[in-house]
Amino acid sequence: MKALVYEGPGKQAWTSVPDPGIADPRDVIIQVTTAAICGTDLHILAGDVPEVDPGRVLGHEAVGIVVETGSDIDDLVPGDRVLVSCISGCGRCAYCRKARYGQCRRGGWLLGHMIDGVQAEFARVPFADLSVHRLPSHLSDELAVLLADVLPTAYEVGVLNGNVRPADTVVVVGCGPIGLAVILTARLLSPARIIAIDQAEPRLEAAKRAGAEITIKPDEDPLEVVRAVTDGLGADVVIEAVGAPETFELCTRLVRPCGRLSVIGVHGKPAPLHLEDLWSRDVTITTGLVDTYSTPTLLQLVDEGRLDVGGLITHRFTFAGIGDAYRSFADPVSSGALKVMLTRGGGAAPGGELDR
Ligand SMILES: [Zn+2]
Ligand SMILES: [Zn+2]
Known part of the structure; x- marks a missing residue:
């Protein structure tokens, strides 16, 4: 598959990487249908988040379709459309018992940080029983993806x-x-x-x-x-x-x-x-890293039209245009970019190095 790979400060590439597979019984694999670029991704590219290793697939905000489930996942099936939360909580550690999923001893902010992320054609989502939310059919991908990070944060x-x-x-x-x-x-x-x-x-x-x-x-x-x-x-x-x-x-x-x-x-x-x-x-x-305990509440407010967040979305690209998407997002004064959406395109995406 193709994915956006961090190659060290200031360098990224949309390139071929191995397909993700189930590594834990609580994993699911999703086909990413919409992902968003986050200011945090720019901080990683600027070298502000040194624990992110070169080679990491970036991205922690996505909506996708479940394509495979681990053996402990019993409430999701292939074909389900889900929001992937930026925070993965194990649900069992001392922090998770207090709904402080951001500080989870086994999880926390993993995607696009400590494990490969979601600016990719497919992604492995850990602790999926707690960390994904099945979406109502009438809620669009791009509104839903705002619930991955930006709204709960x-x-x-x-x-x-x-x-x-x-x-x-x-x-x-x-x-x-x-x-x-x-x-x-x-x-x-x-x-x-x-x-x-x-x-x-x-x-x-x-x-x-x-x-x-x-x-x-x-x-x-x-x-x-x-x-x-x-x-x-x-x-x-x-x-x-x-x-x-x-x-x-x-x-x-x-x-x-x-x-x-x-x-x-x-x-x-x-x-x-x-x-x-x-x-x-x-x-x-x-200070704080988001816990995402409020995601169900915010999802309900957006779904019922009581929290109008559509104005946050300004730019849309396919994965093939991810280089342009990053350039727009990194230069908001000239582009006017707020939230930049990436969707699966029909065609094959070109590889190669992207400058910022
Ligand atoms: Zn984010
Ligand atoms: Zn935990």
Whole structure:
């Protein structure tokens, strides 16, 4: 089969690799019908996630058709259309017993990280009895694939860890797909207002469409704007959705005393923590990898049309065009890309090296 293989920092190739097979009784093999590119994939390609070995098939967001099941899988059959969660939970370890699947001792974030992923024609999905979700027939692949990572991550690690409450002022720093999904899912909890910060005008426009009341660029004095609408206090909740030292530092300045700062961004280097300013302010800072315990709830909301996430999808490519897909996604200022979809094409995909 063909798959997108990580070949070390800055290098990737859509190339031939061996077909995956059942390796554990709880595995399934899926034929991938739709996969998405994630900001985390770019962090891997940038070398920010050093535990990913060259040779790894990338991708952790997919919808596919079950083609083979392990001997312990009794509730899925070949032909089932399923969402593959980015997190694989064993269901039995101490973390999984507390629904903290992201920290699973045997699983966690495996796909496209510690084992081969889903930007491929076929993929092996471990612990499939817990880690895939059968999909209602009327829900499209591309809406469903947003539930693999972006929606539960935004909701759990951003909104719920940040403890967004009714009438809060919420600031979202970074309006890529995750930041926009934070805006969409924060609205479920009735904040008073959402303020979005990003450098790129198209992303601020998308933030407005998603429900942000105020949009600011980083050089437009965000602290002044946030204080002006909060009686000088600062934001109740600040959500960092970039993963850079500068944005983390900005967040620590925007949050009010007794406020919450939730970090979603994938950080590849140290960020300054000004405890000399923060120690007396009763600020709570959270970090996290998604657990995906909220996926069934979010799936229901999307399926019932109560969480309108279609605006996150901007670009569609076949696997044969995966090089162009990555180029669009990596240059959102000129492409306007938010979530980029990859689908199975009819024809054979060319191999060869892709530059970024
Ligand atoms: Zn992802
Ligand atoms: Zn576990």
